[in-house]
Amino acid sequence: xxxxxxxxxxxxxxxxxxxxxxxxxxxxxxxxxxxxxxxxxxxxxxxxxxxxxxxxxxxxxxxxxxxxxxxxxxxxxxxxxxxxxxxxxxxxxxxxxxxxxxx
Amino acid sequence: xxxxxxxxxxxxxxxxxxxxxxxxxxxxxxxxxxxxxxxxxxxxxxxxxxxxxxxxxxxxxxxxxxxxxxxxxxxxxxxxxxxxxxxxxxxxxxxxxxxxxxxxxxxxxxxxxxxxxxxxxxxxxxxxxxxxxxxxxxxxxxxxxxxxxxxxxxxxxxxxxxxxxxxxxxxxxxxxxxxxxxxxxxxxxxxxxxxxxxxxxxxxxxxxxxxxxxxxxxxxxxxxxxxxxxxxx
Numbered sequence: 335x336x337x338x339x340x341x342x343x344x345x346x347x348x349x350x351x352x353x354x355x356x357x358x359x360x361x362x363x364x365x366x367x368x369x370x371x372x373x374x375x376x377x378x379x380x381x382x383x384x385x386x387x388x389x390x391x392x393x394x395x396x397x398x399x400x401x402x403x404x405x406x407x408x409x410x411x412x413x414x415x416x417x418x419x420x421x422x423x424x425x426x427x428x429x430x431x432x433x434x435x436x437x
Numbered sequence: 438x439x440x441x442x443x444x445x446x447x448x449x450x451x452x453x454x455x456x457x458x459x460x461x462x463x464x465x466x467x468x469x470x471x472x473x474x475x476x477x478x479x480x481x482x483x484x485x486x487x488x489x490x491x492x493x494x495x496x497x498x499x500x501x502x503x504x505x506x507x508x509x510x511x512x513x514x515x516x517x518x519x520x521x522x523x524x525x526x527x528x529x530x531x532x533x534x535x536x537x538x539x540x541x542x543x544x545x546x547x548x549x550x551x552x553x554x555x556x557x558x559x560x561x562x563x564x565x566x567x568x569x570x571x572x573x574x575x576x577x578x579x580x581x582x583x584x585x586x587x588x589x590x591x592x593x594x595x596x597x598x599x600x601x602x603x604x605x606x607x608x609x610x611x612x613x614x615x616x617x618x619x620x621x622x623x624x625x626x627x628x629x630x631x632x633x634x635x636x637x638x639x640x641x642x643x644x645x646x647x648x649x650x651x652x653x654x655x656x657x658x659x660x661x662x663x664x665x666x667x668x669x670x
Contacts, residue, residue, distance in 0.1 A: 335488060335605065335606075335607060336487075336605045337599055337604075337605070338497065338501075340599045341484075341596060342501045342504070342505070344592060344595040345508075345592060346508055347591075347595075348588045348591050349509065349512060351584075351587065351591060352585055352588035355579070355583070356512070356581050356584035358575070358578070359575055361517055361559060361562060362512075365559060366511075368524065369511065369512075372528065375531065375535075375543075375547065379534075379535055379540045382540075383539060383612075384609075384610060386603060389610065389613055389616065390539075390610055390613065390616045391616050392623065392626045395540050395543045395623065396623070396626055396627060396631055399546065399623075399627070400631075400638060402550055402551075403642060404641070405555070406642065406645075407641055407644075408645075409558065409559075410558075410645050410648075411648055413558060413559070413562050414650075414653040415652060416562065417562060417653050420566050425572070426566055427574040428574075428579065429574065429579065
């Protein structure tokens, strides 16, 4: 039980990582971080429901709920930064910003 | 499942994902997509080992397969709007997995917050920023080989660690009434044990909202809009 959920969560996390590294669109990169969060949420809930020792409890779900709060804050701030960068440069290309200075 | 089989399947999947990356020719991408689908199906075929109950296995494997295919499509499709829509598919499948693990309230929250609120914001920003169709930077990948290798190494390490760890009982553990993820139980848990965390979450969300407004309004200070006060840098 637990192992199947853990593997699905791990694959989701790795897919998010690959997308974050390989995509050039800033918005898609932020979407990929959200997919990493999905993998972690699957893991946390599975750990709470199918514990190795002891009875199932709600702590994993509460942890996942707090993770949702952090993800929502991160999405708001990240999108605000993306909009600001877009207004400054007119492009969403991550390569445009790789030198970390003004052109 | 021996870890070496899992690593082999993941290697095949990584190879297919590399061929599927945007920038390659269409025929190569079709081959890569087929290879990735086969690798995911092979990986999920082994979940029979850990889930003996067929009535549980079929919805689990279906949701996991659709979710992972949605994830693959999300990171390889060229149009950003399609990426966002495939992410909605991923969220819906994860929601189904949460319902399968008796986390009903969290599943509802995930669906409402992610598929409802966050994704609408993403689609809105995409439509705002890319009104002229797909841009040139959506048609090529940045360092696809290095990215796929990094993901393969991470996933291989994680999978071999999971598979060589302690083997849990394959039977579904009995769920006590107070551990069901219903609104009542979650509410009791959140407002007694985790009441400080709830307060801190509120503070965090408020500060994130104020920060987002402050960041997004920064360049608008030069406008002659009377509503905007001093937004100096």
